[in-house]
Amino acid sequence: MDFYQVIEERESVRSYDPKKPVSKEVLERILNAGRIAPSAANRQPWTFVVVSSEEMLKKVRPCYQRDWFQRAPHILVIVGDKSKAWVRPKDGINSIETDLTIAMDHIILAAENEGVGTCWILHYDYEILANAIGLKENEVIYSITPLGYPEAVYQKRHNKTRKPMEEVVRYI
Numbered sequence: 001m002d003f004y005q006v007i008e009e010r011e012s013v014r015s016y017d018p019k020k021p022v023s024k025e026v027l028e029r030i031l032n033a034g035r036i037a038p039s040a041a042n043r044q045p046w047t048f049v050v051v052s053s054e055e056m057l058k059k060v061r062p063c064y065q066r067d068w069f070q071r072a073p074h075i076l077v078i079v080g081d082k083s084k085a086w087v088r089p090k091d092g093i094n095s096i097e098t099d100l101t102i103a104m105d106h107i108i109l110a111a112e113n114e115g116v117g118t119c120w121i122l123h124y125d126y127e128i129l130a131n132a133i134g135l136k137e138n139e140v141i142y143s144i145t146p147l148g149y150p151e152a153v154y155q156k157r158h159n160k161t162r163k164p165m166e167e168v169v170r171y172i
């Protein structure tokens with residue numbers, strides 16, 4: 001698919017086919033997009049936790065109580081290590097959020113290119129998720145997304161409302 005078409009057509013999917021898992025080959029192509037994403041000083045302070053086993057899905061799913069989330073065959077958790085991220089010397093700003101955002105965006109666009117649905121989620125129960133995945137002391141969970149093929153009845157809306165260019169771009 002053309003890169004600009006991928007960007008234009010990507011939307012959050014909220015209807016997954018639980019009987020159609022994503023193959024390991026496709027998952028690895030998607031995850032590789034995150035692996036090769038840029039990060040400050042090339043520190044790559046991330047870990048991509050892919051939850052696919054029924055046992056682990058039962059532990060992770062309670063972190064976000066939506067029916068469609070419960071049906072996704074995979075859940076991806078983006079984890080970062082603040083101690084491994086670059087810190088701007090002048091003011092101490094840690095690059096972890098920027099780095100993990102870039103990686104997640106690469107993953108979501110790669111998934112779209114593969115026909116795999118995603119929905120970037122930040123509103124989840126952090127404690128439930130951290131306990132379920134065995135989060136280490138120096139790690140933080142940044143975001144999660146289900147990964148799965150949309151149900152056959154799912155239809156893309158293609159009704160993204162975006163501000164016009166002249167409102168968001170300033171040439172000086």
